[in-house]
Amino acid sequence: MVIALQISSRELEHTKKYPNEKVISLGIGDTTEPLPEVITSAMSDFTLALSTHEGYRGYGAEQGNKTLRKAIAETFYRDLAVNDTEVFVSDGAQCDISRLQAYIDSSVIIGQAGDFQDGTGKYQNIEYMECGPQNHFFPDLSKTPKTDVIFFCSPHNPTGHAASREQLEHLVEFARENGSIIVYDSAYAAYITDGSPRSIYEIPGAKEVAIEVSSFSKLAGFTGVRLGWTVVPHELLFSNGFPVINDFNRIVCTCFNGASNVAQAGGLACLSPEGYKAMLSVVGYYMENANILVDTFASLGLKVYGGVNAPYVWVHFPGSSSWDRFNEILEKTHIITVPGSGFGPCGEEFIRVSAFGRRESVLEASARLKDTFLP
Amino acid sequence: MVIALQISSRELEHTKKYPNEKVISLGIGDTTEPLPEVITSAMSDFTLALSTHEGYRGYGAEQGNKTLRKAIAETFYRDLAVNDTEVFVSDGAQCDISRLQAYIDSSVIIGQAGDFQDGTGKYQNIEYMECGPQNHFFPDLSKTPKTDVIFFCSPHNPTGHAASREQLEHLVEFARENGSIIVYDSAYAAYITDGSPRSIYEIPGAKEVAIEVSSFSKLAGFTGVRLGWTVVPHELLFSNGFPVINDFNRIVCTCFNGASNVAQAGGLACLSPEGYKAMLSVVGYYMENANILVDTFASLGLKVYGGVNAPYVWVHFPGSSSWDRFNEILEKTHIITVPGSGFGPCGEEFIRVSAFGRRESVLEASARLKDTFLP
Structure with missing residues (x-):
């Protein structure tokens, strides 16, 4: 800002x-490039059908259209055992991250970040993980204090670094040892060209410690159309044994009425073979x-x-x-x-x-x- | 739920x-009825243009498209001195109300509501205003304790009651005396047929105490398309003199990336004469x-x-x-x-x-x- x-x-x-x-x-x-016609024509068809009795749609499920949830699970998590019931369609990664209360600014708004400390330019209850060429853009976890939530973005904005499999294995192990939840932002996963993991769930054991937040914004040029998703695995539990997915579902149903159905029709077209x-x-x-x-x-x-x-x-x-x-x-x-x-x-x-x-x-x-x- | x-x-x-x-x-x-073609054809045209260099749009302003903000101010608040800079476009009233932390469930999630009390079925820090035929669907304000925020919906779901001018004058006076902020939900205003106020800003002095949340959902059948707006007047100040609009703008820019541009194109078509x-x-x-x-x-x-x-x-x-x-x-x-x-x-x-x-x-x-x- x-x-x-x-x-x-x-x-x-x-x-x-x-x-x-x-x-x-x-x-x-x-994004600056026009959307492929196969995608906009599907959105246009959906929109025009809203003027017919057969095609009209009112409120959809807060979690998103079932067909789209299935298509996301099958396209991005085919071999990773992510079920469509674990996929929540959103109006973009930022909105869901704010619902996850993980972003610094949002945490500050709801008063979770503690006081701003003039000396360091940091918030008291947030640990900052320093990443640069000196540590291969990955924090020294032996010096990182335990936190409830670890926010991690790969490929990373602004450094453009995609975490390696080995780095992510360390991250998952660290979260498992500390009982932390990783909020993994994979909004740029489609840009990976060197075989680095595109999902945190490629790492064994990640489903028990990680939420993955992603988006059609940079994947499909949907920055203005607004569409994203969040995966909350059934295996992810709070320390008291309660499934995080139940709590997340409650937040989604209370604070959100679903992504625009036109955007969802566009998302579905993005995931067709063409x-x-x-x-x-x-x-x-x-x-x-x-x-x-x-x-x-x-x-x-x-x-x-x-x-x-x-x-x-x-x-x-x-x-x-x-x-x-x-x-x-x-x-x-x-x-x-x-x-x-x-x-x-x-x-x-x-x-x-x-x-x-x-x-x-x-x-x-x-x-x-x-x-x-x-x- | x-x-x-x-x-x-x-x-x-x-x-x-x-x-x-x-x-x-x-x-x-x-809503169940098809959308008028003049509205869906505008959305379809906007969508198809996203496949051209001239028509492509990426991120829009978090507060919404300027033309739409102007059209909302002119259509619904023409004689009420609401400026387009006071209109924030949203993806629907529920989402903005949750950002306003006013709805009971949302307050409970972020821990503002206090403990749930088994005996009364109520949350400790929430005062419930009882409304029924016995009080003409308007609370006895002489017995209502002071609160920071007053959530008020008119026309009201489920009772279908639209508050009269006199009732709203009492409400505004009550808020002014107590330094409370009214969050006024006018999502059903278009259904008023008997001349009752359609906006809280019809009441003199309301701009200093009230936020108005509204929606295209029931107005235009956009329950699935997702579009709404919130008015935060420049005159509305916190007790320390800071403008609420500055804080609200920060919340919107942090937690939200704007309503879908396709939905906004639809909203603009809704406000054309035809x-x-x-x-x-x-x-x-x-x-x-x-x-x-x-x-x-x-x-x-x-x-x-x-x-x-x-x-x-x-x-x-x-x-x-x-x-x-x-x-x-x-x-x-x-x-x-x-x-x-x-x-x-x-x-x-x-x-x-x-x-x-x-x-x-x-x-x-x-x-x-x-x-x-x-x-």
Whole structure:
């Protein structure tokens, strides 16, 4: 939130200073490519049918349309023994995470995070797991205190790192030892290209300790259409033996009336054989952008992370302030990025570059960067 | 929730006992009529355009599309000085109310309601305002303790009562005296036919004490499409002088990523001159159903409330248990209603009859009721 406002304000200043220069944004983590027609035509058909007695639908199940829950279970968890009754359709990962009360800001709102401590810039009841190249983007769990909930995102925004199988095995083991619940955000799983796990449930024993939150937003370009899902396994129990799924079901039924039925019709079309292929070809387009950006920054002699399993490229400028690098790039090339410090203190020497965007903009940005910074 | 399951289970028993009888449901508070084509064709056009570069949209503003916010302010609050910046588009009233932490169940989940007290069936930190024919469906405020938040719904589900101007003036005065915030649910405002206020902001001074939550669900048959809105006036301040709107904006931006853009396109079409007319003609259809049901129960010599300003008819059976009356009606006429006690202890002698449904079912129900119960 704050970082987005700061960047907008810098962009505004910049366009006033250089009214004739075309600014290219590699800052935004939002999809830009049109949806495949096989998906929009299914949504359109569903919508038009709402004007007929046969096709009209009122309230749906709060947990989502049964057919869609089944399709999600079969598409993403086929060999992982996830049942459709464990899949809860949502209006997007952020909304469900807020219902899970795991995100820092949400925890602060409902008063679970403890006091904000001026000295450290951290909330008292939240342990921050520092991740960077020095630890292969995975925390040293031997030094991590026990918490009730562990929020973990892979592939990770902003670093673009996908946790390896070995790292996730450590995470699951750690949660099992401490009786913690992992809230695993796999919203970028479709961008994984190197065989890293796409679901926490690929790790044996994970169903007893992990909730997985995911989304059609970056998978299918549904950032505006709004659709996601959360998996709560039957095996996951509170320390008193009560199934978490029963509690989660109660939260969903009380605080939520289901995702839009039009969005759900779109989600179902995404998971048809033709829709799935078309949807992944858009993911492939963004990953070609990522590839171009990785090559560009690497050619400038910089150490580059991410971009292989995620649409984010995380560029290291050792010893630099990330706002200084942001400002230099903007000033010299008219390209917007995101200063890493906006994501937390670990991001200080980094900038995040987003691969979401039209190909011609990415190519133009690449040319400007090379023209300006090539040694 | 619980009442819906109990009714389903009774219905199942009944259909096993009478496999050849056709059950008519007057129990469900869900829309049944197809959406006008002017609305679905706008949604379909928006959806198909998502497959083009010009029409594609990613994340929208968390607060909703500016054009829709303006249209809501102009359509429903034209003479009430509500600005579009005070209108927050939601995915439905229930979701926003849960964000407002006002509904009992949600309060219980986040631990604000205090302990459940077995003796009274009430939560410790919630004051229950008893409303029935004895007090013209409006609480005796001289006996009502001060609370931080007053949740008030008009027209009211299940009683169908719309608060009068005088009643609302008392409510606003009471909130102003006590420094309380009213959360006013006006989701059924379009059903008002007798000139009762359709918005709390028709009452002078209300903008300083009231949030209004509303919805396209019952207004436009969007129960499955999911769209609503909440008005938070700039004038509404916490006791420390901070504007509530700033806090609400933060909650919306943190816990919510905006309503589906397809639903928002539908909402905008609802508020075009042609869409508005078509939408209200569906409301009129349900109110004709309500009229038939009011006449039917009145002809049986019963005292009937509601049905004039809401699609719910609240039938009084003095001295009766509401489950007994539910069972008798089901047994003798194969019609499903809702026992009033499912809404709380004040509903004990009542049943709720819903006017949502096909005309032919309502007429058939009316005939069965008269055939069976006419003296």
